Amino acid sequence: MAKKKKAVRRKKAAPKSVGLSTGEVRKAGESRELRELSSQVEDDGGAVLGSYSDPFGGTPVLLVALPIDRVEPTPYQRDPSEPHVKRLMTVIEKVGRFLDPVVIVRNAEGYWTPNGNHRLQAMRKLGAQTITGLLVPESDVAFKILALNTEKAHNVKEKSLETIRMARALAGRGALAGRGAGRESDYAFEFEQAPFLTLGAAYEQRRSLSGGAYSSLLRRIEDFLDDSLPKAVRERERRAAKLLKLDDAVSSVVAALKERGLTSPYLKPFVIARVNPIRFSKATEFDFDEVMDKTIAAATRFKVDRVKQEDVARVGGAPPDEE
Numbered sequence: 001m002a003k004k005k006k007a008v009r010r011k012k013a014a015p016k017s018v019g020l021s022t023g024e025v026r027k028a029g030e031s032r033e034l035r036e037l038s039s040q041v042e043d044d045g046g047a048v049l050g051s052y053s054d055p056f057g058g059t060p061v062l063l064v065a066l067p068i069d070r071v072e073p074t075p076y077q078r079d080p081s082e083p084h085v086k087r088l089m090t091v092i093e094k095v096g097r098f099l100d101p102v103v104i105v106r107n108a109e110g111y112w113t114p115n116g117n118h119r120l121q122a123m124r125k126l127g128a129q130t131i132t133g134l135l136v137p138e139s140d141v142a143f144k145i146l147a148l149n150t151e152k153a154h155n156v157k158e159k160s161l162e163t164i165r166m167a168r169a170l171a172g173r174g175a176l177a178g179r180g181a182g183r184e185s186d187y188a189f190e191f192e193q194a195p196f197l198t199l200g201a202a203y204e205q206r207r208s209l210s211g212g213a214y215s216s217l218l219r220r221i222e223d224f225l226d227d228s229l230p231k232a233v234r235e236r237e238r239r240a241a242k243l244l245k246l247d248d249a250v251s252s253v254v255a256a257l258k259e260r261g262l263t264s265p266y267l268k269p270f271v272i273a274r275v276n277p278i279r280f281s282k283a284t285e286f287d288f289d290e291v292m293d294k295t296i297a298a299a300t301r302f303k304v305d306r307v308k309q310e311d312v313a314r315v316g317g318a319p320p321d322e323e
Contacts, residue, residue: 018056019055019056019057019058020053020054020055020056020058024053024058025052025053025054025055026052026053027052027053028051028052028053028060028061028062029053029060031060033137034051034060034062034137037062037106037135037137038051038062040106041062041064041066041135044066044067044070044110044111045066045067045070046064046065046066046067046070047064047065048062048063048064049063049064049065049132050062050063051063059136059137059138060137061134061135061136062134062135062137063101063132063133063134063135064104064132064133064134064135065130065131065132066104066111066130066131066132066133067129067130068120068123068124068128068129068130068131070110070111071102071104071110071111071112071113071120071131071133072109072110072111072112072113072120073112073113073114073116073117073120074112074113074114074142075165075169076162076165076166076168076169077114077117077162077165078117078158078161078162080117080118080121081118084118085118085121085122085125086122088118088119088122089122089125089126092122092123092126093126098119098123098128098131098132100119101131101132101133101134102115102116102119102120102131102132102133102134103115103116103133103134103136103141104116104133104134104135104136105135105136105138105139105141105142106135106139107139107142111133111135112142113133114141114142114143114144116133119131143166143169143170143187143190144189144190155212156199156211156212156215157203157207157209157211159192159193159196160195160196160197160199160200160202160203160211161200161203161204162196162200163190163191163192163196163197163200164196164197164200164201164203164204164233164236165200166187166190166191167184167187167191167197167200167229167232167233167236168233170182170187170229171228171229171230171232171233182228182229183225183226183227183228183229183232184197184224184225184226184227184228184229184232185224185225185226187224187229188224191224193219194218194222194223194224194225195214195215195218195219195222197232197236198218198222198236198239198240198243199211199214199215199218199240199243200236200240201233201236201237201239201240202240202243202244202247204240205240205241205244206244206247209244209247210247210268213268213269213272214243214246214247214272217272217276217278217291217295218243220278220286221278221286221287221288221291221292222239222288239288239292242289242292242293242296243292245296246292246295246296246299249296249299249300250268250271250272250275250299251268252299253271253299253302253304254267254268254271256304257271257304257307257312260304260305260307261309262307262309262312264309264312264313266312267312270311270312271299271302272295274298274302275295275298275299275302276295276298277291277294277295277298278291
């Protein structure tokens with residue numbers, strides 16, 4: 001079994017040693033790609049307000065104004081939170097300004113924003129005609145959704161569903177282009193954590209899954225796969241089925257504990273900790289199926305009558321983040 005990759009320690013950069021000067025940022029360059037993109041914006045009823053080179057990477061960026069109905073969220077990102085949309089609407093109205101342009105990419109369907117769905121929905125509900133954004137020529141930026149999204153912190157469910165949707169979209173995109181979509185491990189940055197893929201496939205089947213309760217276990221036994229994306233997606237679906245089988249067993253134990261009068265927001269984490277076969281192991285390499293099979297078997301054999309209320313009370317900490 002492949003060893004888990006070691007984290008690379010970041011080297012400390014010297015002050016003002018990276019990126020462009022202010023004068024260099026001002027010059028966006030005159031490439032054919034940028035001219036064509038500017039022309040497309042104008043043809044789509046938008047306006048190019050300016051251009052510059054990114055101060056860190058040096059890549060060109062267009063500041064644009066687009067008709068608001070031409071911009072849509074990427075199809076694989078989380079659903080908007082209505083309370084957050086309402087908070088944004090209130091802030092925009094009180095300030096009287098929209099000061100946070102969304103990131104935008106252009107594709108065959110029009111314009112997508114990978115990180116601005118809440119702001120987009122707020123402006124739409126306020127009746128705005130136009131939205132401003134930073135138009136990036138590279139459409140692959142749309143898949144950097146987890147890293148780019150700064151408007152509302154993701155929870156486990158949202159991250160997981162977004163990563164499996166991205167994996168499916170990337171796999172399908174490769175198939176449509178008549179070429180391989182690459183390996184799952186090639187997209188470690190986009191997917192952020194390997195367990196999100198398995199959890200995402202599980203959440204698609206069971207939206208009520210308490211995925212956060214299983215995160216610590218999955219982080220120890222999962223890594224990005226070196227399989228092609230289509231094959232990796234199928235493997236994630238297989239692993240998700242096993243995770244749901246474990247969840248069924250754990251949920252049965254939790255229900256039995258509640259019948260005995262035990263009440264606590266930590267019941268599920270408590271049971272998972274008790275049945276976790278690698279809880280005290282110092283090993284760094286594990287086989288997914290072996291650990292999951294042992295965990296399921298332990299949950300099936302769980303002795304409910306041996307648990308006392310004080311045992312659960314000692315769990316402590318915060319309940320797993322879900323919503």
